[in-house]
Amino acid sequence: MKTVREVLADADARRVAVGHFNISDLGALKAIFAGARSLQLPVLIGVSEGEREFIGVKQAATLIKSIRETYDYPIFLNADHTHSLDKAKEAAEAGFDEIIFDNSQFPFDQNLINTKEAVAAIRAINPNIVIEGEIGYIGSSSEIVEVRPEASLTMSTSEEAVRFVKETGIDVLAPAVGNMHGLLKSMIDGGGAHKEISIERIAELKTAIASVGGKFMTLHGGSGTSDANFSAAAKAGMTIIHVSSELRLAWRRGVEEALKDSNEIAPYKLVAPAVASIEKIVIDRLKLFNSLPQD
Numbered sequence: 001m002k003t004v005r006e007v008l009a010d011a012d013a014r015r016v017a018v019g020h021f022n023i024s025d026l027g028a029l030k031a032i033f034a035g036a037r038s039l040q041l042p043v044l045i046g047v048s049e050g051e052r053e054f055i056g057v058k059q060a061a062t063l064i065k066s067i068r069e070t071y072d073y074p075i076f077l078n079a080d081h082t083h084s085l086d087k088a089k090e091a092a093e094a095g096f097d098e099i100i101f102d103n104s105q106f107p108f109d110q111n112l113i114n115t116k117e118a119v120a121a122i123r124a125i126n127p128n129i130v131i132e133g134e135i136g137y138i139g140s141s142s143e144i145v146e147v148r149p150e151a152s153l154t155m156s157t158s159e160e161a162v163r164f165v166k167e168t169g170i171d172v173l174a175p176a177v178g179n180m181h182g183l184l185k186s187m188i189d190g191g192g193a194h195k196e197i198s199i200e201r202i203a204e205l206k207t208a209i210a211s212v213g214g215k216f217m218t219l220h221g222g223s224g225t226s227d228a229n230f231s232a233a234a235k236a237g238m239t240i241i242h243v244s245s246e247l248r249l250a251w252r253r254g255v256e257e258a259l260k261d262s263n264e265i266a267p268y269k270l271v272a273p274a275v276a277s278i279e280k281i282v283i284d285r286l287k288l289f290n291s292l293p294q295d
């Protein structure tokens with residue numbers, strides 16, 4: 001079976017993106033794995049600091065490893081948005097496949113210094129782990145917000161991307177390209193609004209980082225992106241695409257639906273509609289990331 005690094009290299013060579021989906025319960029994990037498996041595509045499972053505190057850091061690692069080995073399937077675990085070095089080390093020690101060390105809350109130079117230090121500390125624990133660093137501001141949480149944060153409109157430059165990749169030694173760069181975490185209210189109220197990400201900037205950054213041996217890039221905050229932009233982002237050079245808020249919303253709506261006019265108390269039956277709709281979103285998104293026909 002391919003390692004996570006080989007999976008990323010393969011996606012990069014074919015200009016498709018690996019789907020990254022967050023979980024905080026077994027229902028979502030079941031749905032994401034079933035969706036990816038139905039298409040026979042590799043998949044990354046993400047757990048933020050809050051999500052892994054809920055599941056358990058070691059427990060999350062054990063769970064994903066167990067599925068990978070039982071089904072001989074390329075499913076991998078990422079420590080999503082890890083803001084402290086202690087939490088990054090904890091994830092590395094637990095056996096995570098990827099860690100996003102995210103110090104983008106600091107000014108660029110401080111972010112660079114901290115990330116470089118984190119890369120060394122993480123590699124000392126596991127030299128094979130994939131490490132992602134983040135530049136620019138793309139918002140901080142997978143929630144539904146009224147207005148777009150002003151700072152998220154500023155995009156990362158080629159100069160910043162090159163310097164950051166070269167000096168930190170990260171494997172994957174998460175730049176700001178007009179993307180943001182969470183969903184805007186106008187995206188879910190039927191108005192059909194979408195996030196405007198810059199495909200041109202993605203292509204520019206991809207070319208720029210290649211000059212210093214940089215390969216992989218991640219699109220965060222994929223929820224609410226138009227279908228055409230998802231496929232275009234992968235083709236332009238995004239190697240990983242994150243989707244979380246859409247799954248959270250589907251979970252909530254599914255559970256609300258199940259609770260309506262029902263006396264059911266079995267949790268696994270109550271989450272069944274949510275699991276089904278999360279699986280459907282995962283399949284739809286993975287098809288777009290891989291430019292496969294939608295049906």
Ligand SMILES: [Zn+2]
Nearest residue numbers: 181220221242
């Ligand atoms: Zn993110």
